[in-house]
Amino acid sequence: MAGVTTAVRVLIVDDDPLVRAGLTMMLDGAHGIAVVAAAADGDEVPSAIDAHAPDVVLMDLRMPRVDGITAIHRLRRRRNPPQVIVLTTFDADDDVLLALRAGAGGFLLKDTPPHQIVDAVHRVAAGDPILSPKITRRLMDRAAAEAGAYERARNALAALSPRERDVVLAVAQGRTNAEISAELFMSVGTVKAHITHILVKLDLTNRTQIALLAHDAGLA
Secondary structure (H helix, E strand, O other): OOOOOOOEEEEEEOOOHHHHHHHHHHHOOEOOEEEEEEEOOHHHHHHHHHHHOOOEEEEOOOOOOOOHHHHHHHHHOOOOOOEEEEEEOOOOHHHHHHHHHHOOOEEEEOOOOHHHHHHHHHHHHOOOOEEOHHHHHHHHHHHHHHHHHHHHHHHHHHOOOHHHHHHHHHHHOOOOHHHHHHHHOOOHHHHHHHHHHHHHHHOOOOHHHHHHHHHHOOOO
16 A cells, blocks of 8 residues: 555564563554564574564673674574664673674664664664764774874884884784894894884883884784
């Protein structure tokens, strides 16, 4: 019939029964959404998908048997899998990145206003990835910081001689002065002199900072 749209079918996965009940009450039967099932752990997701064919899964991260990241990985291996929105209390950057790399189409915090969760369900169902503004800002800041650290490290190391850069790489690999001496065919005294010059040139205070600089530059 013209003008009639099919509701977005949603599966809620969360080990907290109050959260499952609250989300069901908030979403089911309104705003073009139908909550077709709820699961208490990631290990229940495959059977719930087989039984109810949801379009979107609202997935918690921390669950006792199978966590959300693992559940997403398993789900994405299925043929024509539903879209996933992570809905969690935890907003650690690593969690966000792991979820997105696993194949989540959205990442929201549980304090997200109801109308934004509704909007996210519709957008992700339509293939439009979504992140909460807070998460987006932090990931942008992290990417900028990482890019800046890389450029600063590369520029700093460019001021060194080729031999000094060899010493930096060896330090970053955890070599002792004696091992560097043997590897680079120079005396231990020369190794120590190179390290002293490197510290002065780069305005560093110890070998650990040399190793971190090499890591930021992508050398270790």
